[in-house]
Amino acid sequence: MTRARGRALVALTLIGVLVNIAAAQDTTAVIRHLLSLDISRVQPYRRTYDMIVHARDSAIVIGQRDVVLSEASYAGSPAWLLVETRTGLVPASESLFVAPDLRPLHWSSVLGAARLGAEFVGDSIYGASTMASGKQNVVILGRPDLLVSGPMVELLVPLLPLWSSWADSVGVLGVDLVTNQVTPAELAVIGEEDVALDSSSVRHSWVMTLRSGDSHMLFWIDKDSGAALRVQQTLPRHVGGELEYRIRPELVSAAPPP
Secondary structure: OOOOOOOOOOOOOOOOOOOOOOOOOOOOOOOOOOOOOOHHHOOOEEEEEEEEEEEOOEEEEEEEEEEEEEEEEEOOEEEEEEEEEEOOOOOEEEEEEEOOOOOEEEEEEEEOOEEEEEEEEOOEEEEEEEEOOEEEEEEEEOOOOEEOOHHHHHHHHHHOOOOOOOEEEEEEEEEOOOOEEEEEEEEEEEEEEEEEOOOOOEEEEEEEEEEEOOEEEEEEEEOOOOOEEEEEEEOOOOOOOEEEEEEOHHHOOOOOOO
8 A cells, every 4th residue: 555665763663562452342432642732833944963873982973864844745735744864874764744733644764775664544554664685564553642753753842831740651653574563652851951052052951751661762852942952862782872863053043932
């Protein structure tokens, strides 16, 4: 039903226990959990990040990451298009179409020879992933609070009613040639921090975590602009260290008032 596109190397590989959502019985009310998003605040943006690997006492810039949100259309209807591109040893790109209410519509990703494509129809996800070693079809059940990719988290977080102890449950999509699943996770504010962009500019930010079991990501979200100033994730154990996306300071600007 969908074209095989790309497997995403996103910081959302919080692979855990497969969410097994059984069909509700007639006497059971099904509660559809939704994030409280203020979609009136969505506006186009472009952000550029340095990709930095931290290992022991060293920090090495390995490439650049660009994230662009623009107005678009999908299947003849208004939509937003969120595009991420990454340079480095293994260039990667992904695109995500979302509806005006920010529901995912179509996701495609390329990482080296890997391709992934997924279509979101109601609470169902259909797609395929391919690599040199094979192909796998994707047919899984989603959920209304689904987070598809890292850029999608960065898009949604500034639209939430954040405060010092804010937290909510979400579902995280994980797709590769081995596992296709939606994993329950928690998105939460764990602190506040002043982030120095350069020698003369400091931004007040929320520190957010997206965690499931022992896996987690950290996001530093500018309280004024809503931009993700930093994103940090632990690299796989065989690689070691941490990967950080650090925004270039000239690309941070204040958002319009609500």
